[in-house]
Amino acid sequence: MVTGADRGVGLSLVKALLEQGYHVFAGQYLQENNEHLEQLKTVYDQQLQVLTLDISDGDSVQQAVEAIAACTDRVEILINNGAILGDMKMTVQDTLDFEEMEQVFRVNTLGSLRMSNGLIESILRSDSKLIVNISSEAGSIGTCWRNSWYAYCMSKAALNMQSQLIHNQISAQGGKVMVVHPGHVQTYMQGQLDTTGSLTADESAESIMQQIENRLKPDYGQEELTLIDYAGNTLPW
Template sequence: MMIKWAFVTGADRGVGLSLAKGLLARGYHVFAGQYAEDGNELERLEETSEGKLKAVPLDISDGNSVSKALEAVAAVTDRLEILINNGAILGDMQATVEDELDFEEMDKVFRVNTLGALRMSNGLIGPIMKSESKLIVNISSEAGSIGSCWRNAWYAYCMSKAALNMQSQLIHNQISPRGGKVLVLHPGHVQTYMQGKLDTAGKLTPDESAGQILERIAQRLDPGYAGEGLALIDDEGKELPW
């Protein structure tokens, strides 16, 4: 039986860690991108995974770090069933156009949320297209939907996620004629540490959000899948405007 590998970025904690656990439970072997040096829970998961999970040091905003992660994958397999671009940061949530905007911070957010995902998809597209599933999952956000935008701030996050959506469409246009698949998902309002502290207002736990994401993945990989085109799908399975 052929081993099926998946890669999850931002797997130190939160939704990424829950996705890694969920993929293991579904029979996948997992490369887990580890940004923090003290990813204790991820390291414990690796220790108990019987070799099925490999924590990979990874800063998706850094080209050298990504290159080393790609080498770690290539040393193990030439096929990757699923890439989940989950790693992301928020940036300033308060400043409007009438305030002093931190453009250096915005640049950092774009390098993670938008270019980081593209670095991974670009670097792993060969192994992805050699696999059976051929699936790239970009974890976007309702904040990246221009059609439903209500905010007057969150510049870096909203703009970086809108750019991620365009990136997803461009990749879809390239690989779909050869069976490649792209999913663009809003994970819901999750109780995570993206704001630097636990967001207790979130309606979903990381495990609940990851479970819904994995359900969408299973639906997309079902041979009977009848969807057309590409869409931004929310945590309830509904389509959001681009």
């Protein structure tokens, strides 16, 4: 299951999972037809199911969970990728938009928790038992250099804490959690393509898939949860 699959890293992760033979549920936020997902559906008709999904809305998440349950009782990998950016310019000395901040939290932090909460039993019934939370270096307190980006930075720091709490609960049951910074990606977080990124969405997704493959190896020895980047480097919490 991949959230935020309309475009960017989410869409690229869907493609990569399909190429590896997974049956993929793709959460599509935008209501209009998505030509990229439609093209994938023509090639991977039996493997791909597109779900309309707004992770900030509890009813929408419940409908997606029920749609998945109608197809299978297990989810090998949940990738919580869906996120929005919010204002990047305002500092504490400006007039901050708290309603916008609350919406960013509803998506970036509570959205992923809604998905993990709704699918946790299906995840734990699977072989992989893996939750992947796409976070950001912007959520790292240890490397924080910004004086703005309040909504995004704070929501991703909260996502990191959420990941640790889930890890504490499910690790004894064989459950696995990953927290991954996807890199500076050429994606649509600001509403239009950010061409300043050093990675394409496909490059980021390919590297994330490699980290997932490493995490699923039987000889993976790391017990402690860490924030890693797309290349596997550990970042400060």
